[in-house]
Amino acid sequence: MPARRELTMRQIRHMLRLARDGVSAREIGRTLGIARSTVQDNLARASAAGLAWPIDEEITDAVLEQRLFDRVGVKQGVRRRVEPDWPSMVREMRRPGVNLMVLWEEYRGTEPSGYGYSRFCDLYREFERRITPVMRQHHAAGDKVFVDYSGKRVPIVDPTTGVVRQAEIFVAVLGASSLTYAEATWTQALPDWIGAHVRLFGFLGGVPRLVVPDNLKSGVNKASF
Numbered sequence: 477m478p479a480r481r482e483l484t485m486r487q488i489r490h491m492l493r494l495a496r497d498g499v500s501a502r503e504i505g506r507t508l509g510i511a512r513s514t515v516q517d518n519l520a521r522a523s524a525a526g527l528a529w530p531i532d533e534e535i536t537d538a539v540l541e542q543r544l545f546d547r548v549g550v551k552q553g554v555r556r557r558v559e560p561d562w563p564s565m566v567r568e569m570r571r572p573g574v575n576l577m578v579l580w581e582e583y584r585g586t587e588p589s590g591y592g593y594s595r596f597c598d599l600y601r602e603f604e605r606r607i608t609p610v611m612r613q614h615h616a617a618g619d620k621v622f623v624d625y626s627g628k629r630v631p632i633v634d635p636t637t638g639v640v641r642q643a644e645i646f647v648a649v650l651g652a653s654s655l656t657y658a659e660a661t662w663t664q665a666l667p668d669w670i671g672a673h674v675r676l677f678g679f680l681g682g683v684p685r686l687v688v689p690d691n692l693k694s695g696v697n698k699a700s701f
């Protein structure tokens with residue numbers, strides 16, 4: 477069985493730094509909000525792996541995790557399947573039109589014996605959780621709607637002339653229910669932006685207390701910090 481992963485790699489780096497500074501396992505546990513036994517277990521793993529603070533800058537989070545939590549019976553530093561470049565995958569996911577299926581197909585194109593799609597998704601989400609801070613938000617029903625353009629345009633073909641014109645995709649999501657509304661508009665200009673909202677509110681049958689846009693030019697003319 478693989479070892480349990482109770483901490484992010486960022487927390488483990490923090491733990492090693494505190495241990496180097498002479499902080500007790502009990503105090504480290506209080507600082508990180510974890511049990512003393514968890515601190516002791518992870519410090520023992522680090523010691524067995526020859527890891528101590530400061531950690532070499534070339535040791536990425538993926539390598540650090542591998543050295544700490546590699547499966548029993550697998551030679552240190554060797555994976556049973558070729559690992560994707562997870563940091564690169566995370567960056568690619570931020571691009572419009574990219575999803576996990578696209579990334580997995582590219583990965584299997586170069587590594588035919590690599591992970592299946594389901595396992596690939598699980599490993600991706602595990603890696604993303606370790607590097608991405610998450611703040612859970614609780615939304616009241618009908619309180620907020622989040623609006624933005626998708627960032628990916630779609631081609632619209634005029635059936636008469638055959639001329640292809642690119643359209644923007646307006647997307648709105650209710651915070652509590654995740655009810656989603658989407659429509660195509662020719663531009664992101666103010667008339668299309670306002671018209672999309674009018675049709676959105678008609679679709680919802682009402683107006684939420686707050687409309688929360690992303691930082692796009694149509695919705696924000698001056699950011700307030």
